[in-house]
Amino acid sequence: MAKTNVSRVVEDIYAIEHAFTNCYLVVDQTAVTVIDACFPSTWSAVQECLTSIGRRVSDVAGLLLTHGHFDHVGFARHLQTDLDIPVWIHQDDHWLAQHPYRYRPERNRLLYPLGHPRSLPVLTRMVAAGALRVRGVQATVTFESGRLDLPGSPIVVPTPGHTSGHCAFYLPDRDVVFTGDALVTLDPYTGRSGPRMVAPAATADVERNRRSLCQLAEVAAGVVLPGHGRPWRHGSAAAVSAALGPGRG
Numbered sequence: 501m502a503k504t505n506v507s508r509v510v511e512d513i514y515a516i517e518h519a520f521t522n523c524y525l526v527v528d529q530t531a532v533t534v535i536d537a538c539f540p541s542t543w544s545a546v547q548e549c550l551t552s553i554g555r556r557v558s559d560v561a562g563l564l565l566t567h568g569h570f571d572h573v574g575f576a577r578h579l580q581t582d583l584d585i586p587v588w589i590h591q592d593d594h595w596l597a598q599h600p601y602r603y604r605p606e607r608n609r610l611l612y613p614l615g616h617p618r619s620l621p622v623l624t625r626m627v628a629a630g631a632l633r634v635r636g637v638q639a640t641v642t643f644e645s646g647r648l649d650l651p652g653s654p655i656v657v658p659t660p661g662h663t664s665g666h667c668a669f670y671l672p673d674r675d676v677v678f679t680g681d682a683l684v685t686l687d688p689y690t691g692r693s694g695p696r697m698v699a700p701a702a703t704a705d706v707e708r709n710r711r712s713l714c715q716l717a718e719v720a721a722g723v724v725l726p727g728h729g730r731p732w733r734h735g736s737a738a739a740v741s742a743a744l745g746p747g748r749g
């Protein structure tokens with residue numbers, strides 16, 4: 501199994517990085533929300549992280565997905581089917597989460613490594629982590645907007661474009677926003693780092709994704725926690741400015 505890295509991002513929020521892909525734990529007094537599900541084999545690292553912070557699997561109140569791509573749905577089915585943990589997703593990505601490989605990017609992503617050799621190590625590690633063996637999940641709860649009844653009380657920030665039901669989640673009390681693949685600090689398809697949108701290779705509607713970035717700038721969170729890449733601690737507005745800067749769009 502590829503190496504995983506666990507880190508405490510801010511108080512009571514932990515990041516688990518596996519094959520250049522992130523999932524997060526949001527902890528409150530009594531329970532835990534898992535945000536995104538990386539790859540099937542990532543779950544053991546999540547369990548270890550729970551143990552290390554004195555929590556149990558039974559404390560997990562829900563798995564909240566930013567969107568339905570395979571590299572975010574990884575262990576979702578295991579949680580739902582074997583552990584009875586509800587899976588939450590925006591209603592417009594409900595179908596995609598059931599078929600996490602059947603999305604339509606604007607360009608053929610299989611051609612990408614040819615033009616972007618830096619992406620090859622990233623994609624190779626994803627495959628080793630189980631990226632080709634993800635089973636779809638029929639989400640337990642779907643939502644459109646509002647504040648969700650999960651630990652951390654995440655506020656839904658719809659950010660369509662990367663997928664049609666993509667959402668970010670804002671936790672004002674913690675001053676963080678989870679941006680999924682609407683805004684990343686590492687693009688797995690090009691290997692480039694720094695705040696940016698994911699390449700057209702994996703994005704359904706680039707123009708719509710670009711417009712959605714305004715929503716992220718407006719939440720004005722201090723810390724941005726993306727689906728790929730390291731945390732960005734200079735604020736969501738600055739991250740959006742960088743993502744829209746020269747050479748990024």
Ligand SMILES: [Zn+2]
Nearest residue numbers: 567569662681
């Ligand atoms: Zn994605």
Ligand SMILES: [Zn+2]
Nearest residue numbers: 569571681727
């Ligand atoms: Zn992704």
